[in-house]
Amino acid sequence: MAEEHNKTNNSSPHVVIFPFPSQGHINPLIQFAKRLSSKGVKPTLITTIYIAKTSPYPNSSIVVEPISDGFDDGGFKSATSAESYIDTFHQVGSKSLANLIRKLVNEGNHVDAIIYDSFVTWALDVAMEYGIDGGCFFTQACAVNNIYYHVYKGVLEIPLQAAAPPTVTILLPELPQLQLWETPSFVHNPGPYPGWAHIVFNQFPNIHNARWVFSNTFFKLEEQVIKWMRLMWPLMVVGPTVPSMYLDKRLEDDDDYGMSLLKPNHIECMGWLNNKPKGSVVYVSFGSYGELGVAQMEEIAWGLNESSVNYLWVVRETEKEKLPKSFLANGLIVEWCRQLEVLAHEAVGCFVTHCGFNSSLETISLGVPVVAIPQWTDQTTNAKCLEDIWGVGIRAKTPVTRTNLVWCIKEIMEGERGAVARKNAIKWKDLAIEAVSPGGSSDKDINEFVSQLSPIKC
Ligand code: UDP
Numbered sequence: 001m002a003e004e005h006n007k008t009n010n011s012s013p014h015v016v017i018f019p020f021p022s023q024g025h026i027n028p029l030i031q032f033a034k035r036l037s038s039k040g041v042k043p044t045l046i047t048t049i050y051i052a053k054t055s056p057y058p059n060s061s062i063v064v065e066p067i068s069d070g071f072d073d074g075g076f077k078s079a080t081s082a083e084s085y086i087d088t089f090h091q092v093g094s095k096s097l098a099n100l101i102r103k104l105v106n107e108g109n110h111v112d113a114i115i116y117d118s119f120v121t122w123a124l125d126v127a128m129e130y131g132i133d134g135g136c137f138f139t140q141a142c143a144v145n146n147i148y149y150h151v152y153k154g155v156l157e158i159p160l161q162a163a164a165p166p167t168v169t170i171l172l173p174e175l176p177q178l179q180l181w182e183t184p185s186f187v188h189n190p191g192p193y194p195g196w197a198h199i200v201f202n203q204f205p206n207i208h209n210a211r212w213v214f215s216n217t218f219f220k221l222e223e224q225v226i227k228w229m230r231l232m233w234p235l236m237v238v239g240p241t242v243p244s245m246y247l248d249k250r251l252e253d254d255d256d257y258g259m260s261l262l263k264p265n266h267i268e269c270m271g272w273l274n275n276k277p278k279g280s281v282v283y284v285s286f287g288s289y290g291e292l293g294v295a296q297m298e299e300i301a302w303g304l305n306e307s308s309v310n311y312l313w314v315v316r317e318t319e320k321e322k323l324p325k326s327f328l329a330n331g332l333i334v335e336w337c338r339q340l341e342v343l344a345h346e347a348v349g350c351f352v353t354h355c356g357f358n359s360s361l362e363t364i365s366l367g368v369p370v371v372a373i374p375q376w377t378d379q380t381t382n383a384k385c386l387e388d389i390w391g392v393g394i395r396a397k398t399p400v401t402r403t404n405l406v407w408c409i410k411e412i413m414e415g416e417r418g419a420v421a422r423k424n425a426i427k428w429k430d431l432a433i434e435a436v437s438p439g440g441s442s443d444k445d446i447n448e449f450v451s452q453l454s455p456i457k458c
Contacts, residue, residue, distance in 0.1 A: 008042040013112045013453035016104075018046040018097070020119040020139075021069060021076065023288035024358050026051075027257040028139050028216040029117065030062070031241035037061045038251050039450050046100070047259075050075035057259045065104075067096035083195035090122050097126045105130075112453045115214065118145075118203040124210055135212035135449075138203070140357050142217055142225045142237075143175055143385060144378040145203070147183055152204045158190050174224040182384040185376040196377065207233060212449060216241050216361070219441035220431045221390070236445040240361040240432050246340055247365060248437040255340075261288065262316065262336040269312060269337045270345075276310050279349035282331075282409055283342050283368075285314040286354040290375045296399055297322040300373075303405030305330045309413060312342065343368050350412045351393075352405075355382040367429035369393045369421035371408040373400050391424040 015036060019029035026047070033043035044063045050073065052066035070092035071078050071085065079085035104111055115135040116123035124134040138145050150156045150172055170178045180188045186197040207213065216239035219226055229235050244251035273281060284304065286292060292300070301324055304311045311331030315323065320335075339359070342348060343366040351363045352371045360382045363370055370393030372383035387395050394417060396408045412418040435442040 008037070008040060010108075012040055012042045013450065014042040014044065014110055015453070016044045016046060016065075016101075016111055016114045018114060018116040018120060018123050019137075020117040021048045021051055023261050024356050025117050025119065025139050026259055026261075027358055028239070028241040029115070029137060030057075030257050030259055031243060032115070032137070032214070032216075032238060033062050034059070034244075034251055034254055035238070035241075035446055036450065039446065041450055041453065044104070046097070048072075048075065051259075051261065055259055055261050059258050065100055067100050068092050069096075081195070082193065086195045086199060089120075093120070094122045094126050097123060098129065101126070101130050101132070113211070115212075118207075119199050121203060121206055124206050128209060133211040134209065135214055136203075136207055136210040137214040137216070139216050140378050141360075141382060141385065142215055142222045142229055144184055144357070144381050145215070146172055146175060146225050146229070147178075147187060147381065148200050149204055151187060151201045156187065158187065158201075174228045176384075176388065178381070178384065182380055184378045184381050193376070200377070210234075212236055212452075214238050214449075216357070218432060218435035220435065221364070221428065236449055238442050238446050238449075240365050240436070240442075242362055242365045242432070243340060244436070246344060247433050248440075250437075256338060257340075260336070260338075264336045264338045265334040266338050266341070269332070269334055269342060272312065272332045273342065273345045273347045276347040278346045279413075280310050281345075281347045282307070282309045282311040282350045282352055282371075282413070283348050284311055284352040285337075285339065285359065286319075286373075286375065287356040287359060288316075290354055290356075290379075292319065292322065292375070293399075294322045298324045299400055299402045300405060301327050301329070303400070303402035303409075306402055307406045307409045309409060310347075312337070312348075314339075340366070350409065350418070352409070355379040355386060357382055360386055361432075364390065364392060364425060364428040365432045367422070367425040369412050369418060369425050371396055371405070371412055373398065373405075390428060391421060392428065393421045393425075 017029050017033045019025040033045050036043050044065055046065055046067055048069040049066045057064045070088035076085050111132050113133045114127040115137050118136050118138045127134040168180050186200055190197045213233040213235045215237050218239050219237050243254045245255035313333045314337055315333050317335050351368045353359045355372050355374045370386055372386050372393055372395040374380045374383040383395050386393050394408055397404045434440045
C-alpha cells in the first residue's frame with residue numbers, strides 16, 4: 001500500500017543526512033531519510049568508514065557515503081575514551097565531511113541541505129563554508145532538549161545542582177516540577193562522563209545559523225514544550241521516526257530501520273514468541289550502549305526468574321559475563337533482536353526498558369506498556385515522561401532490586417495500573433499513527449520542509 005512516490009532524478013532536491021554514528025542516532029535519521037525519499041527528495045546518508053564496512057546498508061533508495069571519524073578500523077570501541085573519540089571525530093570528521101561535499105559537487109551533484117545530528121554541531125560550520133543550508137536534528141525528547149538548553153544558557157548551574165541537597169526540585173518552562181534525580185544524569189551527576197556531558201550541553205551554540213531545526217517526537221506527545229521551543233527556533237516535529245509499516249503503512253516494505261550494528265537472533269526470537277500466549281511475554285532490553293553494573297545485572301536476572309513470566313531478554317555479548325554464574329534463565333536470552341518486531345508481536349505484554357528515547361517512542365507507537373529502569377543520560381527524564389506524563393507504565397526503584405522488579409512486572413502484567421497504562425499506550429499509538437499519516441502534524445512539517453528546499457537553478 002505504498003501511497004507516496006520515491007522517484008527522484010538529478011533535478012530532485014538532494015539532502016545530505018548526517019547522524020551521530022551510534023544505533024540510537026542512526027535509526028531516526030535513516031527513517032527521516034526514507035520519508036524524504038518517499039516525497040521525491042534524494043537523500044544521501046553519511047556514516048563512518050568503520051560502520052559502512054561492518055554494517056552495509058541494503059536500501060537502494062538511500063545512497064550511503066562514508067566519512068572518516070579517525071577510527072576506520074575499530075570504530076568507537078577502539079577509542080581510548082569517549083572524550084578521545086568525540087575530539088578526534090570533530091577534528092577528522094569535519095575535514096572528511098568537507099572532502100565529501102567537494103566530491104559530491106565535483107561529480108555534478110547539487111547539495112540543497114545538510115541535516116546534521118545535534119551532537120555534531122561542527123557539521124553546520126562545514127555546511128556554511130560551502131554555502132549549504134543546515135538543519136539541526138534532535139534525536140532526544142523536546143523535554144530533554146529544554147533542560148539541556150537551560151544548562152547551556154547558565155539558568156541551570158550544573159556545579160550548584162550537583163552540590164544541592166537531593167530534595168531540590170527544578171522548574172523549567174512547560175515541564176512539570178522535576179526532582180533532581182528526574183533530570184538527565186548529566187545534570188545531576190555530570191562527573192563520570194565529561195565528554196558526553198559536554199556534547200549534550202553544547203548542542204546550541206550555532207543553532208541560530210541553522211535554517212531548520214527538527215525533532216524526533218510528535219506534536220501531541222510534547223505539545224507545550226514544542227510550542228515553547230517554536231518561539232525560539234524554526235522547529236519541525238517529524239516523528240515518531242518508526243518504520244512506516246508499524247504506523248501509517250505508506251512506505252512499502254519499510255518494516256525495519258535497516259542498519260543494525262549488531263546481528264539480531266531473529267529466527268530464534270520469532271520462533272520462541274510464536275509459541276507464547278497473547279500478552280504473556282515480558283520483553284527486556286537496555287539498548288545498544290548502556291552497561292549495567294554487576295549487582296544490577298544480578299538483581300534483574302533473579303527478579304525475572306522469580307517473576308515467573310515468559311521473558312525475552314536482550315543481553316549484548318559484552319554484557320553476558322556479568323550474568324550470575326549460577327544463573328539458569330527461565331526465559332530466552334538473546335544478544336540482539338529486531339526490537340520493533342518483538343514489540344509488535346501479540347505475545348508481548350510489557351517492555352522492561354532502559355528508556356532510551358527510540359525505545360520510548362517505539363513502545364508508545366506499538367502500544368506496549370512499560371516498566372522503566374533508566375540508567376543514565378536522558379533515560380531518567382524519559383522514564384519520568386513515560387510514567388507521569390504519558391501514563392504508559394511505572395518506574396522501578398533505582399537501583400532496582402529483584403523484589404521491586406517482580407512487583408513492577410506483576411503490576412503491569414496483571415494489576416490495575418497495567419490496565420490503565422495499556423489503555424494509554426493504545427491512545428498514544430493512535431496519535432502517533434495520526435501524526436505521520438496524511439494531514440497529520442509530522443507529515444505536514446515534513447511536507448513543509450520539502451517545499452522549502454530550493455528549486456534547482458537551470
Ligand atoms: N534495538 C534493537 N534490538 C535490540 C535492542 C535495541 O533493534 O535488541 C534498537 C531499538 O529498536 C532502538 C535502538 O536499538 O531503535 C536503541 O535506541 P534507544 O534510543 O532506545 O537506546 P540507546 O541504544 O541509544 O541507549
